[in-house]
Amino acid sequence: MSASQSVVGFVPDALAKGLHDGKGFAHDVLELPLEAGKQGTHLRVRRNDIHEVRVGPSKAGHTSLQLILKPEATYELVAKAPKESELLTAIQDPAFLYGLGRLHWFVIYAGPIYRQQNGAFKLVEEQTSRS
């Protein structure tokens, strides 16, 4: 069985439909959140690097997506997290995260699977939670 690399994530239903129809690319780069409805972490994939867009199930307005990438494709992982200020340090108390699907605070780096796939991980952007 031949294997190809892919990345997975969740996008709003309307965007998924557009991508499926080949009309969803407003820009040359697609930002693919790793969790439904969460903007904390996303993958940034160039349009030209995508071989196929596979659209999966939709739940609560967000559709599961698999992007099958071309053999030499690379992608970037972007982590948005509150910037540590001199004033405040975020407390990563698991009690805040319980409730299924609330693991975004832990997904602030590329997991082993992404590193294994093409080694393209790097932190390319950090946004502060206040201006």
Next chain:
Amino acid sequence: MKILLVQPPLTMSPEVHPPLGLCVLASHLRRAGHDPSLLDLDLEEKSRPGEYVQTFRAAVREHNPRVIGFTSMFNNSLHAERLIQAAKGVDDGIITVAGGSHFGALPRECLRRIPQLDFAIRGEGEASLTALLFSLESSTPTQGIPSLCYRLPGGIQENHAASLLDLDGVEPTWSGLETILDLKRYAATVPSDSPRKAIYIEAGRGCPFACSFCATAPFWERRYRVKSIGCIVDEMRYLCEEYGYDTFMLVHDLLTADRDFVSDFCDAVFDARLPVEWTANHRADISLGALAAKMRSAGCLSVFMGIESASSRIQKEMHKGLTHGQIMSTVHSLRDVAISSTCSFIIGFPSETAVDVSDTLHLAGRLKMAGAEPVQVHRLRRWPPAPLAALDLEASFDLEALRLEYPSETIPQEDIKTIEADPAFFMGYFTPETQAGSSFQMAQLELLFANLLAILPITAAALASIYGERLVAAHCDALMAQGAISRADLSTALGVRDTLAPYIAAWVARDDSLKEWQRVLLQGILAYERARIGFMATAGDESQATMVASGSNWTVFPAAINVAEILRKLADGQELTPDLCADGYIALSRNENGAVRGFSFGGDSMSRLRQRDPEILSILESTISQ
């Protein structure tokens, strides 16, 4: 042939799931041309508590079956026994057959115990029950029916074992049961505010591993089998579209043992585009690699993993052999793709020492801090046909173990006496002796840490980290000094907090072996967790009294510890150190979706906050309320 399949009362939970084993059996019998009916007394008990025997008698009169089949888990086999007796009371000509986890594991013993029982079936029941019904219908002998046990004049006869079903050819269960099972009644038991509507569906049977404590792997003869992917997806689609179920607990001892199957299954669920999620059993030493992300994209919500022990010696003795590296790596990799890990531990193996158990609780705390949820602690129990159940171990009756699982809140004295009088049959409620401590001490340790890990997890992890291998010994000292904890006080999160926080505070205050900074640290963590629970539960609590600033959806209170750094160290498995005792403030906020966030701060900002500096209050509010 008309057969009534009966599920005795099973749980105290108001949410009832259809009896999966009986549903699968009914579906099989129906396809074989029989006429099964199903009576779920677990469901009926919710509307008529305490009347299951009367309900059963009425159903027998109404259905007038020729045969009644009874299933049994270990916690309700005494109820099943009463029902078997009641069946013969209604009509002595009714033929009674028993199977399921308990009766199916000990068929000879159950015929010995219950004179009114005519047949028992060992292990997998489909083929044997079908053959028995054919035999009864055609008045042919029962000698050749595989896995069947019955009485002969010379004693109990047990026939040769049945070959296992080929599950790949099994048809979908649920769509064929519409006339005998009202799924709407089950769906209606799901609380209206529940975020999910979950149901068990069978994905397959059998685990190839040989863990000494496990009863289900030998029950299915350790042969990994799965239903066809098309069948499983069809069942999900049917239950989703017809009854609104959106979460499926895939029942299989170890689904991920075949990664190729799981990968193909994920493709099928993804392509089916069903708006559903699912859970499955996994083992920490099965490397999922990129499959984890694929599982998540196909709706995998969480996996259950038995971790059992932190001790490599105990891991070896139980024939499991997990390592810390495998465990941590698996929990981290699942967490990275937002799949939740349920991690289960067992304490009280016969050769396990207090140090082993301390190490296990330490690992449990670390996993919790690393994102595993929930983390469970159970005492070792022996369920036949687990290999451990065949060993001749010193064991004593354990009322607390029975209380944990009994289908009703109070256990009649008569039931306690009956169970206590037959240790061979009810061995699950006789806990084996362990070097780690007495049965009472282990029961208290289980009760304490199961609840701490759920409600006061940082306290649990910090206690385990600070005491290290002395944790169990220190708990025994506290137990002697302060007395036992009562399960009755731990029925709600606030109840756990209000019972266990003072208990731990008193423990820490009186323990001279602790250094002063350790005491300050533990008390500081307790104070933080008490305030957090109060804030999250939106109940009036002591954090209000110490609050220094607040807004409509946030609060600030003082702390004597650096919570953010403590959490990081506990998750990384690093030792806690004196510098973590540092005065500061904690801010908690809740956004419009109810999600809670927390921040700590100290230094110059503290004095400005004490003076209620408008600038700093403004920064605080704008930051934490986002």
